[in-house]
Structures are given as C-alpha cells and as structure tokens.
Amino acid sequence: MTVSLAATHAKGKFAVDKIFGASAAANKDAAQYGKDKVVNATIGAILDDKETLVCLPTVEKIYRNLPINEVINYAPIAGLPDFLEAATNLSFGDNRPEAYTSAVATSGGSGVLHHTIANYTEIGDTLLTSDWYWGPYKVLCQDALRKLDTYTLFDEKQNFNIKSFESKVTELLAKQNNLVAIINTPAHNPTGFSLSDSDWDSVLDVVKAAAKDQSKRLVLLVDIAYIDYAGEKNECRTFMKKFSNLPDNVLIILAFSMSKSYTMYGQRTGAMIGVSSNKDVIKEFADINQFTSRATWSNINRGVMHMLATIYNDKAIMSQVEKERSEYYALIRERSNIFVREAKAANLHMLPYIAGFFITVPANNPDAVCDKLHEDHIFAVPLAKGIRIAVCAVSSAKMTGMAAKMAQAMAAVDK
Numbered sequence: 001m002t003v004s005l006a007a008t009h010a011k012g013k014f015a016v017d018k019i020f021g022a023s024a025a026a027n028k029d030a031a032q033y034g035k036d037k038v039v040n041a042t043i044g045a046i047l048d049d050k051e052t053l054v055c056l057p058t059v060e061k062i063y064r065n066l067p068i069n070e071v072i073n074y075a076p077i078a079g080l081p082d083f084l085e086a087a088t089n090l091s092f093g094d095n096r097p098e099a100y101t102s103a104v105a106t107s108g109g110s111g112v113l114h115h116t117i118a119n120y121t122e123i124g125d126t127l128l129t130s131d132w133y134w135g136p137y138k139v140l141c142q143d144a145l146r147k148l149d150t151y152t153l154f155d156e157k158q159n160f161n162i163k164s165f166e167s168k169v170t171e172l173l174a175k176q177n178n179l180v181a182i183i184n185t186p187a188h189n190p191t192g193f194s195l196s197d198s199d200w201d202s203v204l205d206v207v208k209a210a211a212k213d214q215s216k217r218l219v220l221l222v223d224i225a226y227i228d229y230a231g232e233k234n235e236c237r238t239f240m241k242k243f244s245n246l247p248d249n250v251l252i253i254l255a256f257s258m259s260k261s262y263t264m265y266g267q268r269t270g271a272m273i274g275v276s277s278n279k280d281v282i283k284e285f286a287d288i289n290q291f292t293s294r295a296t297w298s299n300i301n302r303g304v305m306h307m308l309a310t311i312y313n314d315k316a317i318m319s320q321v322e323k324e325r326s327e328y329y330a331l332i333r334e335r336s337n338i339f340v341r342e343a344k345a346a347n348l349h350m351l352p353y354i355a356g357f358f359i360t361v362p363a364n365n366p367d368a369v370c371d372k373l374h375e376d377h378i379f380a381v382p383l384a385k386g387i388r389i390a391v392c393a394v395s396s397a398k399m400t401g402m403a404a405k406m407a408q409a410m411a412a413v414d415k
C-alpha cells in the first residue's frame with residue numbers, strides 16, 4: 001500500500017492536464033521532424049506567424065518603463081484604486097449598467113472563480129456551467145469541496161439551449177439555496193461561441209423568475225477572459241446594460257483578466273467586478289472578497305496593476321494598445337476564416353464559432369482522432385466530446401489544409 005499523509009479531503013487529488021500532454025507531444029515531434037513540419041494547435045496564447053509568443057508592443061514598452069518601486073512594493077489587498085477604476089471602466093466600455101458596482105483585484109480570472117466559489121456557495125453545493133467548458137472550472141470547484149454540473153450549451157439547431165439552462169437552474173435550486181452559474185462569453189473557450197443579446201434576455205428571464213423565491217441567492221459569474229478578441233468593443237458589451245435593476249438576490253460578477261487582453265498571461269492580474277441593485281450586497285462583496293484575498297494570496301502584482309492604470313489614463317497610449325490588439329484580432333480572424341471555410345468544404349461539422357482563440361470540432365472518439373492527426377504532425381487538444389484547435393497559435397499557412405486532414409482522420413477513426 002502506498003503511504004499517504006494527505007488529509008481525507010485532499011487524498012487522490014490529481015489533475016490530468018490534457019493540454020500540457022498534447023503540447024509536450026507537439027514539442028517532441030518538432031524536435032524530431034523540425035518545427036516547420038509540425039502544426040501545434042494546443043497553445044492558448046497568441047503566437048505570431050513565426051510562432052513567437054506575442055506581447056502587445058506598447059504594453060511591453062510601458063511595462064519595461066515602470067518605476068522599480070511600483071514593481072517591488074506591496075499593493076493594497078483590494079488592489080490599487082486607479083487599477084480598479086480602470087478595470088471597471090474597461091470592462092463595461094459604454095455599456096455600464098444602472099447598478100452599484102465594486103471591484104476587487106484578483107490573481108487573473110482564475111482568482112475571480114476561486115473567490116466566487118468560496119464566498120457565494122456552501123461547501124457541498126453544485127455550480128453550473130455549460131457542457132463545453134474550460135477544464136479548470138471543475139478543478140476549482142472540486143478543490144473547494146464543491147461540485148460542477150452542466151447544461152447543454154447548444155440545442156439541435158446549434159442555438160443557445162435556454163431550455164437546458166432553465167431546467168438545470170430549477171433542478172439545482174430545488175436542492176440548494178445558493179446557485180453560481182458560470183457563463184463564459186463572448187468568444188467562449190473552447191467553442192468560440194458568444195451569447196446574443198436575445199440569449200442574454202432569456203438567461204436573465206430565467207434568473208429573475210428563480211429569484212422570485214426570496215430564499216434563493218443567484219450569482220452569474222460572467223467570464224469575459226476573451227472579450228477583447230470578440231468583435232467591436234462596444235457591440236460585444238451591449239449585454240452588460242441588461243444588468244441594470246436586477247432583483248436584490250441576484251449578483252453579477254464579471255471576471256476581468258489581463259492575461260489575453262494585455263498579453264500578460266503569467267503576470268496573474270485581474271479583477272472581480274460585482275454588479276448589484278443593492279448597496280449592501282456590493283459592500284459585502286468588497287468586504288468578503290478582500291478578506292479571501294488576504295487569506296489566499298495577500299495582494300497581487302502591483303507593477304501590472306500600475307501598468308494598466310498608466311495605459312488607461314493616457315488616451316493616446318490606450319488607443320495605441322487597442323490598435324495593436326485589433327491587429328492580432330484580425331490575424332486570428334484570418335486564421336479562423338480559413339478553418340471555417342475549409343471545414344465547410346470538407347463537410348467537417350464544427351461548433352458555432354463566432355470569435356476567439358479556439359474552434360471546437362465535435363468527435364465520438366477525440367483521443368483516437370488526435371492520435372491519428374499526429375501522423376500528419378497536427379497536434380490539437382482532445383476534450384471529452386470534441387477536439388479543440390487553438391486558432392490563436394497557428395499561422396494561416398499551417399492552418400491551410402488542416403480541416404480536410406481532420407475530416408480524414410475522423411473518417412478513418414469512425415470507420
């Protein structure tokens with residue numbers, strides 16, 4: 001018998017990271033056959049056409065010029081006030097709802113998830129997200145002794161499945177009073193889907209109906225990690241206006257992340273932005289989440305918080321960053337257009353892609369299809385029910401022909 005010193009609740013914790021595994025296989029293949037031959041569609045970060053990790057140039061310039069004391073010093077636990085102001089304004093754009101808001105700095109979007117799970121669900125509760133989801137959602141729930149259940153994201157017409165969302169909300173609220181639903185939109189990971197404004201109306205109708213029972217507390221965690229690669233700035237934020245005048249027992253939490261928007265992935269900087277019609281709910285939001293920050297990581301990256309404030313407070317710098325980012329948005333769009341067009345030609349069914357870093361192709365046997373693709377030196381991430389292709393990381397040249405090869409691999413495996 002193996003020796004284990006772990007506490008009962010910690011025994012057996014082990015995360016199998018499929019993304020890491022797929023990426024390691026791609027690197028091994030590149031070492032053997034040369035980088036030129038290998039299509040590595042596993043990486044969730046923007047790579048340029050030379051396959052170098054992109055840092056937005058103006059972001060790099062501001063970062064490198066930060067005064068050293070702004071980098072090394074501690075920051076307030078809640079975050080630098082001018083960072084919180086910038087994060088809030090950047091999150092809403094021109095679509096600020098009529099509501100009270102407050103922001104707390106977090107270690108990226110992951111930190112927002114961590115705190116929301118800790119502070120808005122009871123131990124043993126079940127959270128809700130869609131059946132296509134970013135794997136760490138479940139890890140975060142499990143680590144906090146919570147569970148994660150899913151609704152079906154798409155109906156048979158590939159539209160947002162509001163019926164499934166509604167029935168899961170009803171089912172979960174029949175057995176618990178707190179419900180946190182995580183909605184990753186726009187430019188969802190892994191599908192690239194975005195809820196339309198009318199999808200949002202339906203979601204909020206379900207939430208408002210459930211909130212009529214005063215014993216229930218509903219939180220919608222809106223994961224906007226990819227929002228800055230989802231389309232025109234204000235058009236893809238119009239849904240935020242709908243967070244006006246919600247019932248007192250409904251709280252919206254936006255997960256703001258600098259990982260993708262400012263190419264600061266490893267710098268671990270983000271914020272949770274609470275939106276409520278009730279002043280007390282927002283005061284409590286600021287208090288309890290700050291407390292959990294103190295208990296989890298203390299304060300976060302001061303330099304990058306200062307950097308965002310510096311960018312935001314200078315209109316010319318801000319618009320330069322937006323311009324640079326929009327060039328990469330266009331690059332991702334060019335790559336995804338190739339895949340979408342070729343998938344159609346090859347009769348390869350893919351999930352509805354609107355924007356973002358990833359495209360997903362549903363598959364009966366994702367692992368076998370991915371293994372088969374290795375013969376063509378193509379590496380993608382096998383998910384439970386499909387294959388994720390990182391359009392953020394593959395050049396247009398390498399993207400060309402990939403959909404046809406996937407269709408062939410799929411046919412060979414399903415034969």
Ligand SMILES: Cc1ncc(COP(=O)(O)O)c(C=O)c1O
Pocket residue numbers: 044107108109110111134184189223225256257258259265269270
């Ligand atoms: C769907 C989704 N949400 C949130 C994040 C959060 O990232 P971070 O913690 O780096 O902000 C990611 C990063 O990959 C993501 O894919």
